[in-house]
Amino acid sequence: MSAKLETHHRRAMIGAGLCLALLVVLSLAIGVQELSLSGTEGGMPFGDLMAISRLPRTLAAVLCGAGLAVAGQIMQTLTRNRFVEPSTAGTAQSAALGILIVTLFLPAAGLGVKALVASGCALIGTALFLATAHRLPPEQPHLVPLFGLVYGGVVGAAVTYVAWQTDLLQYLDIWTNGEFSGVLKGRYELLFVAFVIVGVATVIADRLTIMALGKDQATSLGIDYRRMTQIGLVLVSVMSALSVVVVGLIPFVGLVVPNLISRLSGDNLRGTLPLVALGGAILVLASDIAGRVMRFPYEIPVGTVMGVIGPAVFLWFILRERRDA
């Protein structure tokens, strides 16, 4: 990596870090219950409020955002397509199917078991997507995301059908619309796995960058393509499943952030992956804060906020790309 690029990345990291720090402080300060260091009348003491509600919520948003953005980046590398991410490739919907299955057959199962089964289902669903997407003609790059969106829709329809039959539609609403308002101490700690996922992704970043060149190129450069695909698949599936289990589906994070970072800083993942993670954290936390203040004291779920931002940016990307071409 050239020295100039290195400085660029370092500056970008510092800027993003400051931005995130600011948002964290903001997120801790906003809430229905008024903050006061001495403890509010009849309310919860400051320390308890922070430890039980505010801090977990903020951390959950940061972890989810970072993990989902990195997961999206990995998916885009595996499919060699800029418009793919876990919610547009059936990954998140498959995870929801997994949770539904656990809820039906093992209603007493804890979060850990749910996350495990959801990850397994997400893995199967995503592998199926990848295997099928590779058979689409490479000269028509828009077919892949189109297929992904409809594939996600078909899996989603199956999930809705089962949920309808079993009176679980209300739970389904929770899993399919990401929301941090229910996050409390003891309910989100699984999300720390996002650290591991971002870490592993950073370690294999160079190999992922080479994989983006395509299977033949990567293989001739000494990459075990199959093995790397499997690792990438596991990372993506586990991250999406965790997010769906703990807070619900937050769409388009993995699409918006990697695309923006790639525009600003290029495609060398060793330099950009940390930026992608930071960017995801910033986007999700900012969306959560926006959702909290938009109609105070009511809340707009972060999934709804992202559902508006995501497609708008997506549209901008595809239409702009056409004009550039």
Added chain:
Amino acid sequence: MRDRIVIGLILCLALTSIIAFMTVNLRGNIAFALELRGIRLAALVTVAVAIALSTVTFQTITGNRILTPSIMGLDALYQFGQAALVFALGGLGYVSLSPHLKFGMEASALMLLAMLILWPALKSRMDLTLMLLAGVVIGGLFRSLTNLLARLIDPQEFAVAQRAMYANFSAPNTDLLAIATLVTLLAGGFLFSRRHLLDIAALGRDTAIGLGLDWNRVVLVQLITVSLLVAVATALVGPVTFFGLLIAALAERLTSSRRHASVFVVAMLLGVIVLVGGQTLLQHGLGQAGTLSVVVDFLGGLVFILFLFARRAR
């Protein structure tokens, strides 16, 4: 000749579906039950006709077999108009408007937006896959915007707004039935009278213009008619993304010629079979009243995916 046999056969099937819908498990106060079922039947048939005609016409003017008004997000657009109206007028103001006035405003808004969004894309002859992708994403965007507005309106009314976001074939909105049927008859009659024009348009833009067709005018007029029919269907039962694709694809396969006279009729009858027959089967055969829209979307989605791969084979 083959088309006549096909039409005869599916006409029988459609009639069987209708008779079954009206008579299976009929008991209690028969006159009352028949009236109730009759109203629901009329709504389902209206929806089937509206979606069949609009989808086939839309595919002709866009020159493709996988694009439908719903996939391009038209019904999401209609719902967004609905939510925007609630937002602008407030819940109380919205409820006190007459349903016909509301429908009129929403349908006009949809026609206007369809013209603003789709017309430029059609005129510039945008790449089909790009248009499809953009359409799917626009649909998603408007669904989320509707959701967002619903939450901004009032948490108490949120449930009401959200209920309208799932398609519901077992309890169609019968307030609007009379006007919806009238509009469908008029718009459907208009499209049917233009069937020969559409046959020419189906030859492709350049050929059609060579044959003397005023392409831009024909496409614009049909686009407006299509959005009116989409408004009718969405107002009655809500959005069903892949229903149009499913019946249009089947109709295409079942007819030998691509003459609109046959394709229109076959698609309408298939729509009746799927909606009326499917509803009867789910409700009485399997005891599951509310899930037809989900089943239809599941099957239609699979058809759509098959189409994507079939395009590759060609």
